[in-house]
Amino acid sequence: MIDFHTHLTAVQGDWPPDPELNRACEEVFGMGPFQPMKTFLAAMDEAGITQSVVLPIDCTTAHGCKVFSNEQIAAIVAEQPRLIGFASVDPNRPQAAGDLEHAVRDLGLRGLKLDPAVQDFDVTDRKLAYPVFAKAAELDIPVVIHAGLSWAPNGRSAKAHPLALEAVAHDLPELRFVIAHFGFPWVREAAMLALRFPQVYLDTAIIYSGSPSDSVGRVFRHEIGMDVIRRSLRNQIVFGSNTPRIRPKRMSQAMTALDLDPDLYRNITEVNAQRLLGTKEAS
Amino acid sequence: MISQVQRVSVDTPSDTAMLEITQTVQRAVRESAVTSGVVWVTTTHTTTGITVNEGLPDVEADLIAMLRRFAPTEDPSYLHARWLPSDGAMAINSATHQRAALLGPQVAFPIDEGEVVLGSRQCIYFVELDGPLRRTYLIHILGEADAASVGQGKDTQ
Numbered sequence: 001m002i003d004f005h006t007h008l009t010a011v012q013g014d015w016p017p018d019p020e021l022n023r024a025c026e027e028v029f030g031m032g033p034f035q036p037m038k039t040f041l042a043a044m045d046e047a048g049i050t051q052s053v054v055l056p057i058d059c060t061t062a063h064g065c066k067v068f069s070n071e072q073i074a075a076i077v078a079e080q081p082r083l084i085g086f087a088s089v090d091p092n093r094p095q096a097a098g099d100l101e102h103a104v105r106d107l108g109l110r111g112l113k114l115d116p117a118v119q120d121f122d123v124t125d126r127k128l129a130y131p132v133f134a135k136a137a138e139l140d141i142p143v144v145i146h147a148g149l150s151w152a153p154n155g156r157s158a159k160a161h162p163l164a165l166e167a168v169a170h171d172l173p174e175l176r177f178v179i180a181h182f183g184f185p186w187v188r189e190a191a192m193l194a195l196r197f198p199q200v201y202l203d204t205a206i207i208y209s210g211s212p213s214d215s216v217g218r219v220f221r222h223e224i225g226m227d228v229i230r231r232s233l234r235n236q237i238v239f240g241s242n243t244p245r246i247r248p249k250r251m252s253q254a255m256t257a258l259d260l261d262p263d264l265y266r267n268i269t270e271v272n273a274q275r276l277l278g279t280k281e282a283s
Numbered sequence: 284m285i286s287q288v289q290r291v292s293v294d295t296p297s298d299t300a301m302l303e304i305t306q307t308v309q310r311a312v313r314e315s316a317v318t319s320g321v322v323w324v325t326t327t328h329t330t331t332g333i334t335v336n337e338g339l340p341d342v343e344a345d346l347i348a349m350l351r352r353f354a355p356t357e358d359p360s361y362l363h364a365r366w367l368p369s370d371g372a373m374a375i376n377s378a379t380h381q382r383a384a385l386l387g388p389q390v391a392f393p394i395d396e397g398e399v400v401l402g403s404r405q406c407i408y409f410v411e412l413d414g415p416l417r418r419t420y421l422i423h424i425l426g427e428a429d430a431a432s433v434g435q436g437k438d439t440q
Binding site for chain 1: 294296370
């Protein structure tokens with residue numbers, strides 16, 4: 001199982017104490033360091049997760065900090081082969097596309113994370129956002145875009161409405177991106193985009209009330225419908241836990257509780273992520 | 284009177300685990316120089332327990348099964364299944380809190396002649412109910428010493 005959506009904001013690893021990073025994790029992301037890297041890996045084991053995508057957030061303009069820098073992520077994944085490092089760049093800065101190229105070509109990071117709710121940018125901004133998207137497409141890397149409810153203390157969910165991504169998907173059809181959190185509460189809009197655009201994916205990190213078995217089950221079964229999931233979205237949903245806002249074992253349990261057919265389960269938990277990461281040919 | 288508190292850190296291996304800590308407690312008492320008194324073993328968490336039972340794998344498995352039976356992992360009636368702003372995370376572990384309540388957070392044993400007085404079948408357990416996590420429990424030794432040297436409080440991992 002591949003977890004396509006995790007943050008290291010509750011990890012105090014072996015890296016040197018970094019007060020600025022701690023401030024970013026506590027004040028911008030809303031969590032402090034609690035547990036060692038050993039626990040993060042053990043939690044993956046407990047959930048049956050073999051690899052996890054770790055996502056930073058560069059909010060230099062909005063909040064004057066980075067919730068892990070690209071260099072920090074690169075150093076961490078160099079020590080932890082089970083972790084897949086993504087980059088983040090600040091679209092409000094003119095050098096963002098160049099920063100992304102450096103992160104991928106020089107640091108070896110394998111995707112891009114953007115969070116318009118926390119980074120305070122407009123995904124349809126052709127001067128700021130589009131060059132970053134175009135660079136991601138040129139580099140042939142997937143982008144995870146926060147969508148929907150923002151749990152960050154200063155996050156603005158209105159900035160993260162998935163419908164705004166329709167223009168991006170239309171204008172940049174070569175860009176592969178994941179609408180994180182299934183866009184909750186705008187799950188129908190998010191699903192609509194995935195139905196329309198094959199390069200648009202959705203992740204399962206749907207948390208708002210109750211256990212993930214409750215919330216994911218409600219969206220899959222009742223809001224979208226299992227028939228739609230099976231017929232039309234089976235190649236475009238990836239497992240994402242949103243660790244540490246949820247323990248990965250609980251999101252894994254939610255996948256089991258869905259009682260998916262074995263092929264669909266494997267698609268969501270493994271195959272679709274491999275395709276996005278470029279480690280498996282499209283089926 | 285000596286009062287010595289030792290903080291013991293443990294990395295629990297899985298969601299639920301019964302970790303026997305009898306020898307750790309015995310060693311702490313022997314190293315404390317207290318010869319007559321009481322030792323308290325206390326967890327610092329609300330989703331772990333401290334308990335005493337017979338050190339057999341089948342007893343341990345039955346105890347865990349009992350906890351799961353009395354407090355099922357999922358139940359739509361649970362209220363503690365929501366966003367918790369102070370944690371910046373979902374709090375959806377009502378079952379593990381209930382299991383911890385069933386076990387209790389603490390046990391105490393007498394210390395006599397520098398040894399913890401345990402029954403022949405009694406083992407002390409730190410019980411993980413929502414792991415894996417790095418956890419801490421306390422060994423509080425309270426009593427009289429007849430040795431010249433007196434142990435100091437310390438942290439152990």
